[in-house]
Amino acid sequence: MSLSENLFYFLSFLAIFSALMVVFAKNPIHSVLYLILVFFALTGHYILLNAQFLAIVNIIVYAGAIMVLFLFVIMFLNLKKEGDISAKSVFVKVAGVVSGGLLLLVMIASLKSLEPYQLKADIKTDIGLVENLGKVLYNDFLLPFELASILFLAAMVGAVMLGKRESGERNF
Amino acid sequence: MVEIITKIPLEYYIILASVLFCIGVIGVLIRRNALIIFMCVELMLNAVNMLFIAFSAYRGDASGQVFVFFIMAVAAAEVAVGLAIIVMIYRNTRSVDVGELNKLRY
Known part of the structure; x- marks a missing residue:
């Protein structure tokens, strides 16, 4: 496997792991930090796809501006205690995960009907x-x-x- | 770095974007903290952005990347207004729990 393939798998793993941690982290500040990690992993993907301008814009706008805004609001609202938020019942959580998984299943299953994409030879x-x-x-x-x-x-x-x-x- | 489009099939990018999008959907469904829900919406937006860039790179068409630029601009505006609304909610109800915002039900 070449370097770029390894980088693709590493960045994909990092993005998915961090995205899961965004959802399941207890502390909102940890969620924000993991979301920043997702954005950096996606920026790596953009560089791999040779979209350099959007990679820089992603860092500046998302990781820079939007996430600072999120951090500022979380610290401004002082949401340290998780007890402020009433926990949803286990049934609702399982139902949410199952319906999200079914959505993923439908989207992946629709790939089966596609023909493999043929790359043009003279692509820019x-x-x-x-x-x-x-x-x-x-x-x-x-x-x-x-x-x-x-x-x-x-x-x-x-x-x-x-x-x-x-x-x-x-x-x- | 250019050779990635010859090594990795486009389907892998579609699967990665689908997984990220579905994690965002799950987050919106199971969390009650309005800020976390908002972050999951950002996650879904970013999954779509990545799909746009992958399609654009594999087809050699710059329009997709311009579209991502506009999505980022709209997302920035959305975050500014959305966080103002969340601060407003906190000021009035003293929490960011979406479970308490049930007055519209009656």
Whole structure:
């Protein structure tokens, strides 16, 4: 087995193990740290697939910005005691795992009806570089790119409005 | 690093993304902490992102990677608003337990 194959299996194992730990960790802070590990493993996958721009964006946006926001909120809310959260009954947990497993079964089973994908000989491998992705983004996807700025404006206004304290509100 | 698409079949990436997505679904179903549920939603988003990038790399088409860029932008906006809502819930109910948010049922 070559290095890249070994890396693929290692990163896949790391991603799945960390994802399981996100779900089953008792402490929310541990969940966040394992989620960061998932994001780093996926970033490794992106580099293996030669999507270098998205690998960097994944580190900066997800592991950098979003997870810091999560950590900040968890520490801000001071959720150390697990007793605050009422535990779901074992029946509900088993039902959740079974239904998730059935969903996985359906998705994997649908693969059987597919023919194996034949790779084209003259495939372009440098599409993930900043230069090529930028050309596509600013030529073909210019309107969605501008609309994303309106979405950000709306999200910004919404977050400020939600975070504001109002006079009639119950505050602790 | 380019030779990965000749060594690993595309199906392996589909299976990996399906497993990650289903772990996210299970997390949403069995946890009651609103923050953990939110993190599992992020996990599902990332599984889909990885599938997009794998398809895009195997087909040599850059549109999929641009789409992932937009998904990341939308996810960032979603997290900002979602965490503001969770802080709001905590301020009003003094917990982030989704089991307590059952007033809409009646």
